[in-house]
Amino acid sequence: AQSVTQLGSHVSVSEGALVLLRCNYSSSVPPYLFWYVQYPNQGLQLLLKYTTGATLVKGINGFEAEFKKSETSFHLTKPSAHMSDAAEYFCAVTPNSGYSTLTFGKGTMLLVSP
């Protein structure tokens, strides 16, 4: 069975500071990995995904994530936080076998202060 652990239910940063949201997964095989963002009372929007190939993945809104197999991690970063980045972020995994149901972490709420 797969699982996702997101360290920190809340992360606070100042506007302009580095954003680092942590995600570790447990899987018997390297999975496909996703980051989604959810704004209040809205559905989930895909930020980026890793399937195969380059381990550093760039997404929308200046976010990127790096797949590190040895650390079973897929941390999300952004060099400079913006107030509009305040939202909840979810890491998710699915086996790379065509079975595509997503297993989500519990989410990390990103708070951005001026």
Next chain:
Amino acid sequence: DTGVSQNPRHKITKRGQNVTFRCDPISEHNRLYWYRQTLGQGPEFLTYFQNEAQLEKSRLLSDRFSAERPKGSFSTLEIQRTEQGDSAMYLCASSRQPSGKTDTQYFGPGTRLTVL
């Protein structure tokens, strides 16, 4: 693409009543998923369809829950005899899945159910 749409956006009901939600996927997306999200948690898988076939159901989907996708387009999720524990956001997602590959799921805005 107009995106995944869900109706209603909000539903308040009394315990014991039945409710039905509708999801319209992105056109030509052959897979459709239902997830449930409770406060402070990530979405949890309920069930999914490939075209009109319901291929998998989570153990979270008790016998009070039923989902259909009769013509392989829109889907409905019905909850019978609602309980307060059913209060949650119900999310629908769709994807265009070539055989043997995993594709990206696009989510709708969700239906927030409150059971009084």
